[in-house]
Amino acid sequence: MKERLTRWFGGLAAGLIVLDLFFLWRAPAEIQAPRPISRLHGPRVIMCVCDGLRADLVGRVAMPTLATLARQGTSTFTARSETPTLTMPNMVSLLTGRPPFGHGIIDNDAPSFEIAFPTIFDAARQAGLTTALYTGKEKLRALAPLGQVDRVVVMQVADSTPLVDQLVHDLGEPSTQYDLAFVHLPDADAAGHASGWMSLAYLEAAARLDREINRIVHAVREAGLSPRTALIITADHGGIEHHHYRAVPEVYLVPWIAVGAGIPKGRTIPRPVSLHDTAPTVLRLLQVPIPPTMTGISVEGLPDADDRG
Ligand SMILES: [Zn+2]
Secondary structure: HHHHEEEHHHHHHHHHHHOOOOOOOOHHHHHHHOOOHHHHOOOOEEEEEEEOOOHHHHHOOHHHHHHHHHHHOEEEEEHHHOOOOOOOHHHHHHHOOOHHHHHOOOOOOOOOOOOOOOOOHHHHOOOOOOOOEOOOOHHHHHHHHOOOOOEEEOOOOOHHHHHHHHHHHHHHOOHHHHOEEEEOOHHHHHHHHHHHOOOOHHHHHHHHHHHHHHHHHHHHHHHOOOHEEEEEOOOOOOOOOOOOOOHHHHEEEEEEEEEEOOOOOEOOOOOOOOOHHHHHHHHHHHHHOOOOOOOOOOOOOOOOOOHHH
C-alpha cells in the first residue's frame, strides 16, 4: 500500500512538473515569432538517448525495434561514450559537440552549472527552428535553461512510459511538433543501478525501452512526418555490475543508430564514432550551420538535408 501510495504521489509529482513547465513555457512560446514557413517543410531530427543502454544488448537480447532500425539505417555498435562515462558529461557532449575535457562539465551531480559553449538547441534556434527537451531525470533540466529551448518536459521516472506518452501526444499536434527533439529515456540506467546491468530487471527495462522507441516511430509515421524526419538513437554509457565508471567495453561501448529520411539503409559506419560527433551530425541533418566550437566530426555518409529531394 505504502509503495502504491508512493508511486501515486510520484506520478502526481511528475504530472505537476510537466504542468508547471507547461505554464512556465507558455509565455515565451506565445511571444515567439512564428516559424519561417520554409522550415515547416524542412528536415527534423528526434534524438533518443537511452541512459545506460549497452551496445552488446542489441542482438543478444530481444530488442526487435532497435535491431530493425539498425538494419533500416546507418549504425555502429562500437560507438564510444566520452570519459568520464557518466550521464551529465556525456549529455553535455551530445549537445555541444565537445568532449568533457573540452566543455568542462565533469561532475555528474553538480547542483547547477552553465554550459559555456553553443549547443545544438542554440544553433537550431538561431536558424529559426523549434526545439524540445524531454527527460526522465530531474537533474537534466540543467541542459535547457529557461528561455533557451521552446518546450521542456522534465520527469523523475524509472519507467519512461509517461514521458513517451507526452512526446507521442505532442507529435500528434502540428503546434507541438518540434524541429529538434532531444529525448532522454532513463529506463536501462535505473534498472542497472537498482538490480545490476544484464540482470532480469535490466533486460525487462531494455525490452520496455524498445517498445517505447517503437511507439515514437509509429507516432512520427502517424503524424505524416516520416518523409522528413531522421531518428538518432544512442546511449550516454553502458554499465557493468551496478555502476558505469570502469573503463571496460561493457561501460564505454554504446549503440549509435541513424535512421529515417534519406539515411542509407543497412550501412555500418566504418570508423569509430564518439558521442561528441553526434551534435555536428544532427546540425548537418537539420541543414543548420555548425558552430566552430564543435570539435566532433559529423558522421560521413549521411545525407545533407539538401539531398533529400
Ligand atoms: Zn547511471
